[in-house]
Amino acid sequence: MTDTPGRAAGLQTSATVLTVRQVQDYHAMTLVAPAVAERFRPGQFVALAVGGADTARLVRRCLPVYEVKPDYGGTVEVVFDHRGSADPGTGWLASRRARDRIDLVGPLGRPFRLPRDPVRCLLVGGGPGAAALFSLADTLRRRECTVHFLLGGPTASAVFGARSAQRIGDSATVVTEDGSLGGAGTVREALPKVIEESGADVVYACGPTPLLRAVSAVATEFGLPSQVSVEEFLRRTAACGTGLCMTCVLPMIGDDGVTRMVRACTDGLVLRGDRVRWGDLGTIPFDALGAPRALGGAL
Amino acid sequence: MTDLTVRIGPLELANPVVTAAGCGGTGRELARFFELTRLGAFTTTSVMLQPRAGRPTPRVAETPSGMLTAMGLPGPGVDSFLERDLPWLAEQGVPAIVSVAGNSLEEYAEVARRLNAARAVAAVEVNLAAPNVEDRGRMFGRLPGPAAEVVRAVRAATRRGVPVLAKLAPDVADLVNVALACVDAGAEGLSLINTMAGLAIDPVTLRPALAGVSGGLSGPAIRPVALRCVYEVHAALPGVPIIGSGGIATGLDALEFVLAGASAVAVGTALFHDPTAAPRILRELEEALSARGIGRLADAVGLAHRPPGHVPPQISPRRGATRPGRASEPKEKLP
Ligand SMILES: Cc1cc2nc3c(=O)[nH]c(=O)nc-3n(C[C@H](O)[C@H](O)[C@H](O)COP(=O)(O)OP(=O)(O)OC[C@H]3O[C@@H](n4cnc5c(N)ncnc54)[C@H](O)[C@@H]3O)c2cc1C
Ligand SMILES: Cc1cc2nc3c(=O)[nH]c(=O)nc-3n(C[C@H](O)[C@H](O)[C@H](O)COP(=O)(O)O)c2cc1C
Ligand code: FES
Numbered sequence: 001m002t003d004t005p006g007r008a009a010g011l012q013t014s015a016t017v018l019t020v021r022q023v024q025d026y027h028a029m030t031l032v033a034p035a036v037a038e039r040f041r042p043g044q045f046v047a048l049a050v051g052g053a054d055t056a057r058l059v060r061r062c063l064p065v066y067e068v069k070p071d072y073g074g075t076v077e078v079v080f081d082h083r084g085s086a087d088p089g090t091g092w093l094a095s096r097r098a099r100d101r102i103d104l105v106g107p108l109g110r111p112f113r114l115p116r117d118p119v120r121c122l123l124v125g126g127g128p129g130a131a132a133l134f135s136l137a138d139t140l141r142r143r144e145c146t147v148h149f150l151l152g153g154p155t156a157s158a159v160f161g162a163r164s165a166q167r168i169g170d171s172a173t174v175v176t177e178d179g180s181l182g183g184a185g186t187v188r189e190a191l192p193k194v195i196e197e198s199g200a201d202v203v204y205a206c207g208p209t210p211l212l213r214a215v216s217a218v219a220t221e222f223g224l225p226s227q228v229s230v231e232e233f234l235r236r237t238a239a240c241g242t243g244l245c246m247t248c249v250l251p252m253i254g255d256d257g258v259t260r261m262v263r264a265c266t267d268g269l270v271l272r273g274d275r276v277r278w279g280d281l282g283t284i285p286f287d288a289l290g291a292p293r294a295l296g297g298a299l
Numbered sequence: 300m301t302d303l304t305v306r307i308g309p310l311e312l313a314n315p316v317v318t319a320a321g322c323g324g325t326g327r328e329l330a331r332f333f334e335l336t337r338l339g340a341f342t343t344t345s346v347m348l349q350p351r352a353g354r355p356t357p358r359v360a361e362t363p364s365g366m367l368t369a370m371g372l373p374g375p376g377v378d379s380f381l382e383r384d385l386p387w388l389a390e391q392g393v394p395a396i397v398s399v400a401g402n403s404l405e406e407y408a409e410v411a412r413r414l415n416a417a418r419a420v421a422a423v424e425v426n427l428a429a430p431n432v433e434d435r436g437r438m439f440g441r442l443p444g445p446a447a448e449v450v451r452a453v454r455a456a457t458r459r460g461v462p463v464l465a466k467l468a469p470d471v472a473d474l475v476n477v478a479l480a481c482v483d484a485g486a487e488g489l490s491l492i493n494t495m496a497g498l499a500i501d502p503v504t505l506r507p508a509l510a511g512v513s514g515g516l517s518g519p520a521i522r523p524v525a526l527r528c529v530y531e532v533h534a535a536l537p538g539v540p541i542i543g544s545g546g547i548a549t550g551l552d553a554l555e556f557v558l559a560g561a562s563a564v565a566v567g568t569a570l571f572h573d574p575t576a577a578p579r580i581l582r583e584l585e586e587a588l589s590a591r592g593i594g595r596l597a598d599a600v601g602l603a604h605r606p607p608g609h610v611p612p613q614i615s616p617r618r619g620a621t622r623p624g625r626a627s628e629p630k631e632k633l634p
Contacts, residue, residue: 011331012575049572056364058518058572086503089361105574239359239366240571243328246321246344246373247359249352261352261373266328282510283355290350290373 011035015104017096018075024157025084026128027094028066030077036106037074040065042136043206043229043270046078046106047241050089060105061089062241062265064206064231066131076106079131079160108241109269112136112204112227118144122200123169124215125151126187126207129231130160133206137168146170148198150190152211156181171198188214195222205273208232209281216273226273233281234264241265251277251285259288301588302595303581305339305563307540308462308487310422312339312394312563315596316553316581319544319567320345320398320424320466320490321370325384326391332574335393337581339563343384345400345426348410350376360499360508365520365546366568367497369511372400372429377410381417389419396422398466400429404452411456420461425453425486427477428468428493428515440467440493443480454485464542466490469521469528475535488540490565491532492525518568522546526559533560533601548576550583557584557596558603 015031022028036046047060063078082094096102115121121140123133130151137147149165149172156162156176165172174182175190183190188211195203195218205215206229219226230250239245243266252262253275261284262268277285284291303314317340323329326341335341353373360367374380388395397420401407407425414420427440427449439445446465454463465481467474469492478489494515499508507513525545533541543561547553548569556564564584569576593599 012573056519057361058364058366058568059359059361060572103573237356237358239361239368240574242324242332242571242574244322244324244574245359245368245571246324246353246370247356247368249356249358249373281356284352288352290352290376292352 012103012105014101015076017098017100017102018072019098020094020096023079024160025081026079026160027082027090028077028079029093029096030075031102031104032072032074033076033104033106034074036076036104037068037070040068040076040107040135041111042139043112043132044107044109045231045234045241045269046076046104047108047238048078048093049103050092057089059089059239060241061087061093062108062231062234062238064129064132064229065107065135067135076104079128081128105242109265110267112229112270114139114143115145115202118146119201120146120148120199122148122150122195122198122203124187124191124203124205124207124211125149125160126153126211127158127232128160129207129229132229132231133204134161134164134168136204141168146198148194148200149173150175150187150194152176152187152190154178186214187211188218191215191218192222195219195224200224202227203273205229206231209278212273212276213278216276216278220274227270228273228276229269230264230271230276231269234269238265251280251283251288253277259285261288261290301585301593302597303585305540305596307422307464307542307562309460310394310462314339314581315557315563316577316584317396317542317563317565318342318570318577319565320426322567322570326388326393329570329574329577330391333578335388335391337578338393340394340396340421341388342396342424342565343380343388343398344374345372345398345429346377346380346410347372347374347400347402348377348406350374350379355510357509358511360501360514362497362499362516362518363520365516365518366571367499367509367514367516368494369509369514371511377413381413385417385419394421395419396424396464398424398426399453400426401449402430402432404448407449408452408456411453415456415458422462422464422488423453423457424464424466424490425450426466426493427481428466438468440465440477441471443476446477447480447484450481450484450486462487464488464490466493467528468493469495469524474528475531478532478536478539482536482539488542488562489532489536490542490544491528491561492521492545495521495524517546519546519548519552522552526555529556529561530559530603534604537601537604547580548572550580550585550587553580553584554587554599557599558601560601560604562597562600
């Protein structure tokens with residue numbers, strides 16, 4: 001589709017599918033995209049066009065990156081939820097075969113900010129979003145941080161990466177709501193104990209919005225900084241992933257204390273958990289900059 | 300080389316492909332993908348007097364070959380626009396068509412007046428699909444009277460030499476009459492079309508899919524409507540330059556608009572799907588013109604309006620253009 005090379009060469013590429021496999025409840029797709037792999041930083045995402053060159057589906061699907069590897073010049077592996085989703089676009093992605101081509105834009109978004117000194121990091125994940133935590137874990141390990149995992153989901157098959165977490169983490173706690181894997185319960189219930197036991201200095205999280213909200217609240221109670229990736233919110237609201245369409249906005253408190261509607265795709269994906277107004281997602285808070293005036297205002 | 304220059308009143312653009320209002324971000328987002336100077340012009344998101352947060356999410360629903368959006372005209376307000384966004388566009392060296400909107404006649408005029416402080420405004424495009432607070436939120440462009448009033452107010456507030464364009468939506472009883480009224484009121488060009496009203500319902504929540512309930516339909520789904528609008532208005536006002544938009548995604552789409560009567564084309568929704576769509580469309584349009592033996596873009600504007608019987612150059616997919624023939628003895632067999 002694109003024969004005009006991106007100005008930042010490779011920002012938009014026709015990526016070749018290497019493999020599509022099922023991983024528990026999700027699909028993992030590996031794509032050959034050297035320029036993306038080269039520039040990728042943990043927490044960034046890619047935006048895929050679905051349906052092929054003459055498609056009637058115009059909205060890009062924004063997916064977290066699980067892993068980049070140097071193979072074939074550079075590959076990018078993305079994880080997405082097809083079975084739990086009614087979206088025919090992800091169905092199309094799931095039915096791709098080796099050597100198919102997909103128009104890919106990325107890497108996009110702001111990555112996780114990294115601590116400069118070796119600190120204890122707690123990585124909290126839920127659902128397919130947990131995929132984004134593993135490249136982060138690698139980078140943190142290289143900076144000599146300790147890495148603790150807390151992963152959760154409704155059932156065992158909905159928890160992504162439990163085994164990898166056990167392999168690479170200094171500790172890994174898994175909870176499921178039905179008790180089919182690890183402890184029975186939710187991430188929120190398990191979090192205080194994991195924070196205490198790991199002695200975490202910082203919490204990173206990626207997953208469904210209610211999980212991020214809970215993690216941010218608990219981290220703040222403990223006086224810890226939290227960096228959360230609003231990946232699920234972006235998947236539900238985005239049209240472009242590149243900052244052009246303004247459809248992915250959420251309310252966030254700025255350094256000056258003013259709430260603004262910021263774009264998840266360009267101001268995020270990774271945001272400070274304590275700055276997002278979680279209770280006001282899907283609204284325009286009355287005190288946000290440019291909000292419709294409460295009385296006598298327009299619209 | 301094909302001559303691609305476009306005249307809109309006193310403004311000359313190097314080529315006919317511009318971004319559609321509200322679809323190119325601040326310009327910075329697109330500049331990561333290509334040099335903005337490859338555009339004929341960059342059209343800004345509609346600028347209003349005050350900062351606006353817009354509508355809550357969800358703001359978009361995917362529809363067949365299109366998108367339904369209810370944004371609520373979000374933006375930083377004219378002062379921040381003049382301070383941060385316009386100077387940046389000027390630095391890039393791309394002509395800036397500044398789209399303006401307001402909730403009242405005075406607001407439109409005030410925004411236009413403040414723009415005069417900046418040298419970098421190539422043209423002012425009046426978004427007449429904004430809701431008129433004084434008329435129960437009905438859009439200004441719905442009737443010729445209010446549309447003309449707004450255009451007159453903006454024209455009076457805008458520096459001479461800066462052309463004013465009126466941008467119209469198709470959801471009106473008589474688009475040609477609205478267009479005529481806008482031109483009478485001083486519009487030097489027209490932008491056709493803005494989005495059309497539509498609705499989508501979420502089968503999971505069983506409620507309207509957008510927070511704003513109904514939204515604006517854009518993308519290839521509205522292209523035939525947009526073409527009809529351009530054709531009708533060009534037939535009525537052949538001397539008025541039109542910027543055509545509505546689902547343009549390829550060079551041949553752009554050519555259709557030119558043949559229907561557009562002097563330039565705006566690319567909107569296609570940018571969300573393919574951020575490098577604009578330079579690609581320009582290249583494809585240039586190829587399409589030269590394959591048809593058309594050396595000047597201006598010569599192709601409105602060609603579809605010629606009476607039947609006049610036989611144009613026929614295009615062979617394999618051999619390109621042949622010389623014009625006579626109806627009785629076609630050089631090429633048509634399929
Ligand atoms: C969770 C957390 C813990 C911290 N702990 C400490 C601490 O113990 N001691 C201390 O002195 N400071 C610490 N800091 C401060 C930190 O080092 C930075 O000074 C701070 O985050 C400034 O933010 P930044 O955006 O410049 O992020 P930085 O992580 O410093 O990154 C700078 C920029 O480079 C980009 N970037 C991110 N990752 C990479 C990468 N892998 N390679 C190249 N570029 C990258 C980012 O986009 C970012 O904008 C901590 C910060 C955080 C968020
Ligand atoms: C997300 C979005 C935002 C838009 N914002 C504006 C705007 O601020 N002002 C305006 O005049 N038109 C706006 N439009 C309309 C477009 O400029 C364009 O006229 C319309 O979408 C049809 O073209 P397209 O099918 O190529 O997108 C917007 C359209 C979309 C989809
Ligand atoms: S998805 Fe388009 S601006 Fe964020």
